[in-house]
Amino acid sequence: MRLDWVTRISLDNLRPLLSLFSAALAIDLGTVNTRVYARDRGIVVNEPSAVALDNRTGEVQAVGKEAKEMLGRTPGNLRVVKPINDGVIADFKVTEKMLKYFIQKAHQRRTLVHPRIIISIPSEITQVEKRAVTDAAYRAKAAEVHLVEQAMMAAIGAGLPVTEPGGNMVVDIGGGTTDVAVISLSGIVYSRSLRVAGNHMDEAITNYLKRKYNLLIGERTAEQIKVEIGSAYTLDKPLTMEIKGRSLIEGRPKAITVDDSEIREALSESVSTIVSAIRMALERTPPELSADISDCGIVLAGGGALLKNLDKRIREETGLPVCIADDPLCCVVLGTARILIDFKFLRRILIE
Ligand SMILES: Nc1ncnc2c1ncn2[C@@H]1O[C@H](COP(=O)(O)OP(=O)(O)OP(=O)(O)O)[C@@H](O)[C@H]1O
Ligand SMILES: [Mg+2]
Incomplete structure (x- = not known):
């Protein structure tokens, strides 16, 4: 009888129980930077997505800022890997090591914590790529993993009223991808991700x-x-x-x-490509929502939003109001953090 009870306890059964005691984290796994937000403590990690590895043993020598500083300066026995390419995992093993390191850092190196994690991912990634992100997080000892779309998180982080019927346009210009999205009633009406950022x-x-x-x-x-x-x-x-x-x-x-x-x-070609993508999004947006966007304008997020006069250029070319989010580099993780505490909302916008 007792044995039977024991055998029925699989990891899946234990997960919800574990998560009750676990800390919760919001993670923006970016091509250039990774940010981690811990509930009640704010942004606890904001570092480059880079890992320095020993060529012979494969051991991690440095992660984040320290690894980025080594870029282009490594001796023969070391190499610096950026495991996320254009918003998706290019090197699974190294991503897992990097996540593990950042999660431990977020928990001040307490090893027994199994956090519930919400990770934001780009809109145009495949099922296999989604699976890779989830698996990497579970292997990094997460108790529960949920995926959400980056564009929606950027909009929430920028303070846009995403649950209302009006149309909101957000353009997140990161390191690997530029994500253009139109959001209304907690859903993505149009989205396009280009690998120019x-x-x-x-x-x-x-x-x-x-x-x-x-x-x-x-x-x-x-x-x-x-x-x-x-x-x-x-x-x-x-x-x-x-x-x-x-x-x-x-x-x-x-x-x-x-x-x-x-x-x-x-930079002219890269900038023109981004401007054309915004124009195309405006053309494909249903007319009612288009009217809302022409009133409220376009919000820019991501590090690329800080390129000098990019807002002015987009304003000139579209004739619409354009503004830069308050904290463009942290918009996505702040948006993800907001839904970390609002589970009803999380359920409405979860990818899986
Ligand atoms: N002042 C600035 N002017 C222009 N570009 C900037 C500025 N500050 C940061 N960036 C650029 O922003 C990019 C990083 O932005 P961000 O951290 O939003 O990307 P990411 O989230 O890692 O990438 P992605 O979302 O594509 O996976 C880098 O290419 C960086 O050079
Ligand atoms: Mg990003």
Whole structure:
């Protein structure tokens, strides 16, 4: 009798019980950055999605900020892996290690905690990719895992009234993807995810400097140039920056000075692609909701929203009001955190 009772206790039966005692976490597993929000404690992790591994043993040497700093500087026995590509898991094992590390960090390294986790994922990922995210979280010792759509979370995090019948447009420009979505009555009316965002802009800058100046720069320098002098529309005050790299002709270190108009040219294709996606979303939005959007405008989220004058460029090209969310980099995790405490709401928008 007793044995029978014991055999009936599978992990699945135990999960709801475990979750009763567990802490709850909201996770934004981004291509460039991962953020973790712990209930009652706020954002406890906000670090690059990067892991430094020992080439021989496969052991983790560093995660997050520390790993990103090693990028482009690792000795032969180390390599830095960014396990999320364009919003989806490219390296399952490394993602699992990274998640485990961040979850432990969120719980101040108490090992026996099995948290209930809500993870936001991009709208256009496949069932297999969804499964990979869920599995990685379970293997990182989650008691329960729920998936929600990033675009909806960005809208909630930006404070948009997503449950009301009006139409809201949110554009989340991250590192790997730009997600354009129209939301109404807690549902996604239109969504489109394109693989043109921050990383694509960095590559465009690298290619531009290679072509124009025969200068080879590293990934981190390209990002720095974009953040410091990159823009999507003419600036009020011109900016210049000294850039150091390696000459492709002489093979030696070389420094040049570039100005904002050159970087704008380098970024023009990426920016036009994003603007076209917004235009297409507006064309495909049902007319009633379109009218709402023309009143309330477009909200920009994600790190790419901070590209200088991107809001101005979108305003010019669409003729609509455009604003940047209060905390664009943390919008998605803050939105996910909000539903962490509101289970009725969570049930309405859960993917699975
Ligand atoms: N001031 C800035 N100007 C331009 N780009 C910026 C700025 N600050 C951050 N970024 C860019 O934003 C991107 C990171 O944004 P974010 O953290 O929202 O992406 P992510 O959530 O990791 O990616 P994804 O949502 O695509 O998976 C990087 O490409 C970064 O270079
Ligand atoms: Mg993101």
